[in-house]
Amino acid sequence: MLGEAVGLSRFDARRADSLSALVGRQEEIDLLLRRWNQAKSGAGRVVLISGEPGIGKSRIVESVLTRLEDEQHSRLRYYCSPHHAHSALYPLIVQLERAADFEPGSSADARIDRLEALLAPATKNLTRDVALIAELLGVPSDGRYPALAISPQEKREMTLNALLNQLSAGTVQTPGLIVVEDAHWIDPTSLDLLDAIAARAANLPLLLLVTIRPEFQPSWIGQPHVTLLPLGRLGRSDSAGIIDDVAGGKPLPEPVVEQILSRADGIPLFVEELTRMLIEQELLREASDSEGLEGSRRSLAIPATLQASLAARLDLLGAVKDVASIGASIGREFSYELIAAISALPPVDLDAALERLTASGLVSRRGSPPQASYTFKHALVQDAAYVAMLRSRRQQLHADIANTLIESFPALAETQPEIVALHFDEAGRVREATDHWIKAGRLAHARWANREAANFFERGLRCLATLPQTRDTMEQAIDLRFDLKTSLFPLGQFARIVGYLREAEALARDLDDPGRLCLASVHMCQTLSLSGHPQDAVKFGRDAHRLAEQLGELSHRISASLFLGLACFSTLHYGESESHYLNVLELLDGDARLRQFSLAGFPAVTAHGFLARIYADQGKFARGIAHGEEGIRLAEAVDHPYSLGIVSWCFADLLASRGELNRAVVVLERGLAVAREWNLPFLVAGNSGSLGHAYALLGRTAEGLPLMEQALRVFEKMGHRFAQALFLSPLGEAYLLAGRQADALRAAGQALTLARENGQRSGEAAALRLLGEASSGGSSPDQAEGHFRAALALADELDLRPLAARCRHGLGKFYLKAGCPDQARDELVAAATMYREMEMRFWLVQAEAELSGLPDSLLHGSHNPV
Structure with missing residues (x-):
């Protein structure tokens, strides 16, 4: 321990x-x-x-x-x-x-x-x-x-x-x-x-x-x-017990007790502090006959609030109150070394003041000077000591504290720059505060403390906004917004990111800064792709790519091609997407493939992974497998969990699409284990969701459905609309395999709506096919054919051959149920032919089994090769 x-x-x-x-x-x-x-x-x-x-x-x-x-x-x-x-x-x-x-x-x-x-x-x-x-x-x-x-x-x-x-x-x-x-x-x-x-x-x-x-x-x-x-407030008798204890067990006059009980209203700290204050004010005096404490003849000045009572106790400390105010400016806890460096009092006077402050019970001490540290009894005591100062005095103290930390406590200032930033901020020293907020944010991000980092960057941005708008401050304002994007992205805060990036874009245009404008467009392309705005993402991505090529900076060219490839993948511009990912691999020649370029994953690994996905959707499985295997090899070579999680997810989806389900399960189980070990929520969801789908296709729906449902919840929470649309149709298919037709129809409807809103036409085709499957066995079989036909038309248009084959397979099964054997034969033969050409054996076995159940007279003379 x-x-x-x-x-x-x-x-x-x-x-x-x-x-x-x-x-x-x-x-x-x-x-x-x-x-x-x-x-x-x-x-x-x-x-x-x-x-x-x-x-x-x-x-x-x-x-x-x-x-x-x-x-x-x-x-x-x-x-x-x-x-x-x-x-x-x-x-x-x-x-x-x-x-x-x-x-x-x-x-x-x-x-x-x-x-x-x-x-x-x-x-x-x-x-x-x-x-x-x-x-x-x-x-x-x-x-x-x-x-x-x-x-x-x-x-x-x-x-x-x-x-x-x-x-x-x-x-x-x-x-x-x-x-x-x-x-x-x-x-x-x-x-x-x-x-x-x-x-x-x-x-x-x-x-x-x-x-x-x-x-x-x-x-x-x-x-x-x-x-x-x-904890509720105390009753009158318990509150009276505190009064009696603080007063040393001697009875107080009833009017005094009544006023304390009335004002304190059952808050123990208020009861205690009011009683102590009255004793310290000598408004109560011990009777000479030892019968107890009696109230003064004059009116009792009892504060109406707890804060007021604490302020009154501090006022009674006289000059010691200033020491309390210095401590309160430092924080709830303060060290002897720091307050001694700031206070103007001689050491002997400071020691006496701290001793009196400790004796009052408002502050406690641990250790002995000069290694002592002091803590206010309660946060409300610190607040009371702080607000008692004039604003000018507070600002001067904060400036003194910040400078002292830098000069006399450099190790603390380096490891906790946010403390220095806070004091400069409170002192109104905006330039110094900005620099330290930025330093704190970058240190927090380096520790992957992204919520803390975003807070520091935003505070830095607020400080920066009060400074004159010079070119330097405007450039810093753009870079700060890029820092904010980097911290907010893992948190799924896409709306906030887009807002900051639009501001960065406008500032870069005002400055005529093509480098920063390129980066703003790159960040915007990535964010819009994953948040469900692929058409807008393509526009920003093309702008970024054009600027990157003009600038010739390798890191800009890599980022622009990588994220434009993602945007084009989302919008089914597969040819353009393929060319950009291949361009990334060309740019990363030799050992450059082992460089990360400050990206979340190694770009060479990401490019191989998405090329595998592109070729999977097109039915070019041999090419896709080659890229998937090379991506896995590279991820292992650089020993990078995030990259391995990405390429495992992409490669396994290819394997599942082809029907190599057991191999997909092996890849996904490893990817999921790595993502869980390193707490990568997005990749945990991606790998577990795809694993759940593979389990369902293998007949293990009881294991698969919880994984898929949890993955979808994570994507919804993170705002990853692109991933949500990808997973809703597979989830609906798993519901069908589990006999949950109503749930399948609901998932299909949600998938269709989201895909159309996102402009994801492949997702739209997959959702239509699922609607056909779910409708053909339900109360609206007449609608099934229309859904299948719409899905097939879209799949053919987009050259999504595996999806087209499954649409024809679904139509064949529908016609079998509807008693239309001729049409069933034509669709099943077409599906089997496509499966065979693409070596989709898992699906081919099913289509051939359904064809074998047709009468020989229907098969005789047909072009069916079975």
């Missing part, structure tokens, strides 16, 4: 007597202890403790942890922060650094030693995991662990798997307890890891406690091993 988190709680740093008693939560504590007992037995549990700010979520967690101190178990705690809501894996990074216990100023070599000791007990590949975690923490490996030659996406998945395996390993010897606090501020990558932990917890001796605000709704709420524990 990644280290015992003893001493890491913000409660641990506070004196026990500074915490008020926990009252009114016994039912919740009992439930959590029951879940712990269940988890210890191996039936892992997840509990989401939900409530509004100040309701006591962390206090309940602390109470449970205290009760479990005498039980043997491993324990980890993670804290999320609003300042780091888009910093990938921030809670994990903080925990790793603390667990490794790096010595201040220690060398990289010494830190690597600590990481080895930390990770070794739970890893099966120490070299790989140390390299990954060292890079995550910004620790140079000094050559001991060379950087892994893998893509950002592969690195992300390896890192998440390494972290997940470390977490799981902690439950091998003893039960595990993991606490994630303030998960409503969790960054997207950490949320992915939390999702995986929550799923895995069901089969581990593990209790996962997560504190959240009600607006946070993770996807695993409602699962059998997950409990949602909402």
Whole structure:
């Protein structure tokens, strides 16, 4: 496990007597202890403790942890922060650094030693995991662990798997307890890891406690091993118990208690802070007769809100309040080193101020200066200290913090540039903020943290828009939009991408910049192809191709040909598509075929894969098989999972179309395993959907249908309309094979509508054939012939020979059922002839079997070769 988190709680740093008693939560504590007992037995549990700010979520967690101190178990705690809501894996990074216990100023070599000791007990590949975690923490490996030659996406998945395996390993010897606090501020990558932990917890001796605000709704709420524990406000008697505890057990005057109860309205933190504030204001005084505390004769100035009460407590601290404001500008947690570098106070005065701030209970301390760190008691305390400042003071502090991070904490500034960007942004230093947002976005994308990267790029774009529109800023604005496309594309955010690319195109035209205009058109061509706008994609692709040829830049020529080939494939311009993919292979002569050109997949592999698809649709199977096999060979040579997943999907679809189903299954099962291992959602869906279709054709519909249905859901969620149209007709065919005719008709109708909307004429022909198959055995057989004929006419027009053969095969079966043996014979003979010419043996056997059932008199004298 990644280290015992003893001493890491913000409660641990506070004196026990500074915490008020926990009252009114016994039912919740009992439930959590029951879940712990269940988890210890191996039936892992997840509990989401939900409530509004100040309701006591962390206090309940602390109470449970205290009760479990005498039980043997491993324990980890993670804290999320609003300042780091888009910093990938921030809670994990903080925990790793603390667990490794790096010595201040220690060398990289010494830190690597600590990481080895930390990770070794739970890893099966120490070299790989140390390299990954060292890079995550910004620790140079000094050559001991060379950087892994893998893509950002592969690195992300390896890192998440390494972290997940470390977490799981902690439950091998003893039960595990993991606490994630303030998960409503969790960054997207950490949320992915939390999702995986929550799923895995069901089969581990593990209790996962997560504190959240009600607006946070993770996807695993409602699962059998997950409990949602909402916290309500306290009743009057429990609130009075807190007042009594804070007042030292001495009775308060009834009017005072009534006012506190009325204002606090059952929020524990508000009850506690109001009581402390009144005591500190000396509006309450201890009676000389020791009978208790009595109210002052003058009117009590009781704040109306929790925020106001916290502000009032800070006001009572006098000059110390300025130190609190500096800390609040840094964040929920701040180090002694950083605040000392920013504060103008002499060290002795700063130490005294921090000590008084800690004694007030508003801030807790861990460690001793100069290695101490401080944490505000609650996010609301930090907010109160922050908003109390004038805007000019806040801006100056943020500028000081940003400059100090760069000058005095360069390692942190390099590994977390978004923190520097945030402070420059808040300081109104727009130029510096823009540069650091861009740096943060590119670093996040390099870690395949695409949601975080997109957020940083968008913040950079907003800053850039406030700067004068010079040529440099306009060029940067275009490049930022390209960065946004790169980050949003894996997320399927096509509408947002198109919007940014149209802006980039307009800016490039204003600048008369053919290079950037070419790239804008390339990106637009790819995006529109996959989002179901192939005709528009062809237009942009041809523009990109023309510009690329004029510029002569190899990378531009490769990208333009590759994506124009995809657009032409989508619109059935097969001749043009073929020529562009062959052009890619010509441009990538020799060792150049082993270059990636900053694309998601190796272009040579992609070209071979799509050439296999083109030749499959045309019935030129021998050519297609040659390209498919070469694509597989190249993908293996470059050892690139994404490329292997793409070419496996394309090649296997060719094999399935020809009827080599068992071979297709082998290729797809391997492609699916690779896509799952590397968490490539698009390729998981593609390979699993095609695998499901192959299973269905082999009679394994019970296995195939769930795979196809899940693939379609993924494509719908990602907005891949092109892929949706490709899969709906095969899904309908699988429904027919399973005897689910109504579902088949529904899928066929959806496929036809989507194909026509997308301009995918091959998809339209496939959907019409499916409508014929589904109608011929249903209540509208009279419509079946029309569907088959329309599909056949379209297939013949487009030279889709395998599809045309299957249309004739379907017509033959329809005529057999309709009692039209002459017409049945003609269509079945035509289908069998085409199957034989294209060596589609799987379908040929079926057609020949149906022909053999016809009377000899019909076959005699016909051109049937059977």
